[in-house]
Amino acid sequence: MPEDAYYGPQTTRAVNNFKVSRQRLPPSFVKAQAAIKMASARANMEAGKLDTTKGEVIIRAASEVREGKFDDQFVVDAFQSGAGTSQNMNANEVIANRALEILGVEKGHYDIIHPNDHVNMSQSSNDTTHTAIHIAAVETINSELMPALVEMLTVFAERSAEFMKIVKPGRTHLQDAVPVTLGQEFSGHSHMLELGIKRLEVAIDGL
Numbered sequence: 001m002p003e004d005a006y007y008g009p010q011t012t013r014a015v016n017n018f019k020v021s022r023q024r025l026p027p028s029f030v031k032a033q034a035a036i037k038m039a040s041a042r043a044n045m046e047a048g049k050l051d052t053t054k055g056e057v058i059i060r061a062a063s064e065v066r067e068g069k070f071d072d073q074f075v076v077d078a079f080q081s082g083a084g085t086s087q088n089m090n091a092n093e094v095i096a097n098r099a100l101e102i103l104g105v106e107k108g109h110y111d112i113i114h115p116n117d118h119v120n121m122s123q124s125s126n127d128t129t130h131t132a133i134h135i136a137a138v139e140t141i142n143s144e145l146m147p148a149l150v151e152m153l154t155v156f157a158e159r160s161a162e163f164m165k166i167v168k169p170g171r172t173h174l175q176d177a178v179p180v181t182l183g184q185e186f187s188g189h190s191h192m193l194e195l196g197i198k199r200l201e202v203a204i205d206g207l
Contacts, residue, residue: 006073006107008093008115014086020079025087030074032135033091034066036128037119044121054099054113061098070094084129092119134207141204146197153193160186 001012041058044050050058064070073094076086092115097107099119105112113119164183169176 006070006094006097007075007090008097008108010089010115011076011086011093014076014080014090018077018080018086020077023078024074024076025078026136027068027071028136028140029087029132030071030091031066031068032132032139033088033128034062034095035135036123036131037062037091037095038066040121040123041119050118050121053103054118057099057102058095058113058119060102061095064098065091065095070098083126084132085125088120088123088125088128089115092116095119138204138207141200146200149193149197149200153190153197156186156190156193159183160190 001007001009005012038059041050041055041062045052045055074087074090076090080086096110096113096115096119099113100107100109103112160183162183163186164181166182167179168182168185170178170180
């Protein structure tokens with residue numbers, strides 16, 4: 001392992017074992033994983049299972065991962081075996097080592113904060129991977145896709161009004177048909193976007 005790495009031996013083995021595509025999972029997924037680690041640490045502290053000092057530094061380290069400060073430390077290939085166990089351990093090791101660093105302890109002292117026993121407490125890759133996919137989808141829809149669609153809808157609505165007096169032939173079966181206005185066409189596009197946005201809102205509830 002590189003001396004400056006925050007990941008550990010489990011991640012290193014996975015990098016060597018899964019030389020498949022050289023693609024990595026997107027930062028949105030890593031951010032979602034960090035959110036799970038933060039929530040789990042809080043729950044485990046409330047349940048009296050996780051020492052408060054350890055829990056607080058795990059939350060702090062995970063929040064830094066969530067901010068994108070350690071994106072370059074998530075090095076496992078996107079195509080890996082199992083239920084994302086290697087990716088989950090990558091997150092556990094990065095957060096554990098950063099938490100140790102915050103405590104003023106050298107990285108790798110897992111007797112103090114352990115990637116599996118503390119960061120991954122009460123979790124399973126079979127649960128966290130799929131939860132992270134859902135969180136990443138919701139956050140990406142809300143932060144990127146939905147604003148873009150709303151902006152597009154606004155522009156199409158403006159063009160619909162602007163083009164309402166421009167008459168053109170409609171088209172059907174590759175032939176000219178009943179005349180319509182260009183504004184009417186853009187109105188149709190606007191309505192389709194409205195329906196798409198509503199479907200996304202329903203999908204977000206499900207996620």
